Amino acid sequence: MKVHHFGRYEERRWRPIVWTSELEVGVETIDKAHRELIELYNAVREASQLKDRAWTGVLLERLGNATAAHFEEEEMLMSGINYAQAPDHKEEHRKLLDEFAHQVDEWRDRHDSAELLCRFLYAWLHAHVAAMDSNLARLINDRLASGGGE
Ligand SMILES: [Fe+2]
Ligand SMILES: [Fe+2]
Structure with a gap:
């Protein structure tokens, strides 16, 4: 299995994720899902630090499922607009x-x-929220502002 690299954060971060406006992309369904993913991330981190391996495993499974569901939802949104980066x-x-x-x-x-x-x-x-999701959200909001829909 190939290992992908996701930047310099890796060296130093092992901390909770605090929701800030920086993470907000401005499309409610997307922001809501991101908040849920962040809550799950924080719960995984806490369970692991408490050395509760069984609970960490349960939460990781939830996080995996929630992430897959969120990606599907975003991909549905992409198909409703003319999104070159899809x-x-x-x-x-x-x-x-x-x-x-x-x-x-x-x-x-x-x-x-x-x-x-x-x-x-x-x-x-x-990295993903800052780059790709914020871009997608901007496009969705532009589309809505210019009369919405297809
Ligand atoms: Fe996302
Ligand atoms: Fe995404």
Whole structure:
């Protein structure tokens, strides 16, 4: 399995994610889902720091499912607008899910702590939201402002 790299955050982040306006993209369904993912991330981190391995595993499964559902929802939104970056955005979603599954396997097989996994999640959540999701949201809002729909 290929390992993808998601930037410099990896070296130093093992902390909760605090919701700030910086993370807000301005489309309610997307922001709501991102908040839920962040809550799950924070819960995973806390369970791992409390060394509750069983609960960490349960939360990781929830986070994986919530992420996959969120990506599907975003991809539905993409298909309703003329969004040139759709193939790249979908490809990044696919890579993130692959890498998430890989990191969960690594945690299960090799690590006591979910620290590496959380560092990876912290990095990709920030990077993906800042780059691709905020772009998509801007386009959706432009479309709505100019009369909406297709
Ligand atoms: Fe998203
Ligand atoms: Fe996305």
